[in-house]
Amino acid sequence: MGGAERNARKRKQQETAARSVAQARGVAGGDKKKVVAITVAVVVLAALVIGGVIWTTSSKNSTEGKDIAVPTGTWAPGVVEKRDGAVVSAGKPGAAKTIDVYADFLCPICKQFEETFKDKLHEQVNNGTLTIRYHMLPMLNQRSDPPGYSMDSANASLAAADAGKFLAFHDALFKDQPQEGARGFDKAQLIKLGQDVGITDPAFVTAINTGVYEQQIQDAYKKISTDPSLQQDFGSGPGFGTPTVAVNGQVVKLxxxxxxxxLG
Structure with a gap:
């Protein structure tokens, strides 16, 4: 083999080796880029998950330590609030019409009902033509975290009615309604709301802390939820739901x- 031929063969071997090194570097570089990309994706995903958990926890506990806002609405002079067992009536003596409203303080549709129809109903109460019978129920008692808010708030509203402050208490709990599935207001916050609306009777605090009306509320709910006249078809057969409005024992389509x- 001549010198020229040996040199040409050597150059060819060097070029082949160089291409192999370049290819190896390219593969390694690509793998490295893939590793970096995967690492970044994992970090971003972890951040999103952690952020989601933090946001969810914060949202869930948004009522903690919060004062419940007090609304300014009041009944007109002459309107009487009266508790009769687990029912609170509001109206002027001699009102010609009566409706029954069945609701849960945690029910978001009940809040919409209040926002949509409250002014019209209160106008008729204030002018002496209507009495509203409020049935505050623990239908969603397991839907707060921890469970129990529907019952606690219903019990507290009856205690507020004993002090003549049902309307303010009722409107405040709907206006500042906790999210379904999240933390409700605890008993201390319900007591603070009562004080903010002007309740000074120590019996109010005792009623909330001891759940004095809970059995009456539970008994009333069992009776109401199985009353055939209050059943409605919600798409999966007849059942009871909130809000429900009845006039003369007949459910009204809202x-x-x-x-x-x-009501005219």
């Missing part, structure tokens, strides 16, 4: 103009 159609 259309936009039901107040005008039913």
């Amino acid at each position: 259309e936009q103009d039901w107040v005008e159609k039913t």
Whole structure:
């Protein structure tokens, strides 16, 4: 083999080796990029998960340590609030019409009902033509975290009615309603709300701390939820739900103009 031929073969071997090294570096570089990309993705995902957990926990506990806002609405002079067992009535003596409203302080549709129809209903109460019978129920008692808010708030509202402050208490709990599935207001916060709306009787505090009306509320709920006249078809057969409005024992379909159609 001549010198020229040996040199040409040597150059070819060097070029082949160089290409192999370059290819190896390229593969290694690509793998390294993949590793970096995967690492970054994992870090971002972890951050999103941690952020989601933090946000969820914060949202869930948004009521903790919070004062419940007190609304400014009041009944007109002459409107009487009266508790009768687990029912609170509000109206002027001699009112010609009566409706029963079944609701749960944790029920978001009940809050919408209040926001949509409260002014029209209160106008008729204040002018002496309507009495509203409020049935505050623990239907969603297991839907707060921890469970129990529906019962605690219903019991507290009856205690507020004993002190003549049901409307303010009722409206405050709907206006500042906790999220379903999240933390409700605890007993200390319910007591503070009572004080903020002007309740000074120590019996109010005792009633909340001891759950004095809980058995009456539970008994009333069992009776109401199985009353055939209060059943409605929600798409999966008849059942009871909140909010429900009844006039003379008959359930009213809650259309936009039901107040005008039913009460005139």
